[in-house]
Amino acid sequence: MEGQSRTKVVLLACGSFNPVTNMHLRMFELARDHLEDTGQYRVVKGIISPVGDGYKKKGLIEACHRLEMARLATENSDWIIVDSWESLQPEWVETNKVVRHHYDELAAEQNDDDVDTVKYSKKRRINKQVYCFEGSSHQKRRGCPQLMLLCGADVLESFGQPNLWKQEDINEIVSFYGLVCVTRSGSDPHKFIQQSDTLWKYRRNIHIVHEWVTNEISATHVRRALRRSQSVRYLLPDTVVDYIKVHHLYTAESEQKNADVVLAPLQRYTGASSS
Numbered sequence: 721m722e723g724q725s726r727t728k729v730v731l732l733a734c735g736s737f738n739p740v741t742n743m744h745l746r747m748f749e750l751a752r753d754h755l756e757d758t759g760q761y762r763v764v765k766g767i768i769s770p771v772g773d774g775y776k777k778k779g780l781i782e783a784c785h786r787l788e789m790a791r792l793a794t795e796n797s798d799w800i801i802v803d804s805w806e807s808l809q810p811e812w813v814e815t816n817k818v819v820r821h822h823y824d825e826l827a828a829e830q831n832d833d834d835v836d837t838v839k840y841s842k843k844r845r846i847n848k849q850v851y852c853f854e855g856s857s858h859q860k861r862r863g864c865p866q867l868m869l870l871c872g873a874d875v876l877e878s879f880g881q882p883n884l885w886k887q888e889d890i891n892e893i894v895s896f897y898g899l900v901c902v903t904r905s906g907s908d909p910h911k912f913i914q915q916s917d918t919l920w921k922y923r924r925n926i927h928i929v930h931e932w933v934t935n936e937i938s939a940t941h942v943r944r945a946l947r948r949s950q951s952v953r954y955l956l957p958d959t960v961v962d963y964i965k966v967h968h969l970y971t972a973e974s975e976q977k978n979a980d981v982v983l984a985p986l987q988r989y990t991g992a993s994s995s
């Protein structure tokens with residue numbers, strides 16, 4: 721397929737990024753290679769969206785630090801950016817709403833481009849037509865890049881955890897947007913999809929990216945090493961390692977943050993109290 725006729729894709733990764741690791745960055749590169757190798761897609765942008773403090777995950781340090789580390793980690797990338805919208809919301813925001821927000825932003829950018837096109841080169845607007853997409857309250861804008869949620873297989877498998885995700889949110893993500901899922905040791909995304917009727921129905925919108933160079937880098941491991949004053953160099957960009965040192969992040973004390981608090985989605989869907 722010629723470059724022009726490929727579908728433009730923007731990849732959105734939501735997560736704690738507590739802190740961002742090299743594997744988070746690798747996840748984007750792996751996903752881009754995989755999608756472009758199909759000949760159908762051209763990946764034009766990657767967005768890292770750190771979760772807000774209202775998520776209440778144990779050991780989650782302040783969003784301002786997580787954002788700044790993600791910014792430092794992506795400063796050498798010409799296609800991955802960090803977006804602060806989610807982390808600045810006063811309460812935890814469901815991932816589906818974050819995806820919707822970014823889709824609306826992309827559509828607005830597309831509109832602006834079209835207006836410029838009309839203004840300066842008098843070409844026809846291409847973005848006026850909208851069409852409904854099966855099973856979604858949203859409308860797809862023609863000319864707008866496709867937004868796909870990018871995650872590791874543990875997040876995909878968390879769809880099966882009771883009271884963590886709303887079924888309608890999962891439906892919308894996999895039917896309207898699409899999912900790119902990178903394998904992670906200990907996970908079997910193919911099996912998980914095979915066992916879920918919803919995921920099976922929309923399996924063509926779920927792209928599984930096999931990471932052959934398996935590694936178990938996780939932010940949990942990084943935080944543990946830091947608490948023990950062990951080196952985390954080469955697991956994270958040097959600029960992030962320096963930032964952690966300067967700001968004395970990830971201590972025994974910070975790991976106890978939210979220790980007695982119920983995770984926000986569980987609170988919201990079960991009505992459980994916050995402590």
Ligand SMILES: Nc1ncnc2c1ncn2[C@@H]1O[C@H](COP(=O)(O)OP(=O)(O)OP(=O)(O)O)[C@@H](O)[C@H]1O
Binds near residue numbers: 734935936939940
């Ligand atoms: N080694 C990895 N392989 C594949 N995906 C990964 C890997 N590490 C993180 N991810 C993915 O990156 C996204 C953000 O993850 P998150 O911020 O939870 O990082 P993490 O390393 O899993 O941290 P934690 O250990 O605190 O849960 C998630 O979709 C997660 O699945």
Ligand SMILES: NC(=O)c1ccc[n+]([C@@H]2O[C@H](COP(=O)(O)O)[C@@H](O)[C@H]2O)c1
Binds near residue numbers: 737814815889
């Ligand atoms: N119902 C939901 O929308 C829902 C539930 C659980 C986690 N999440 C998101 O998944 C990501 C998971 O991050 P962690 O793997 O760091 O916990 C976060 O961005 C979080 O907001 C969304």
Ligand SMILES: [Zn+2]
Binds near residue numbers: 874
């Ligand atoms: Zn995680």
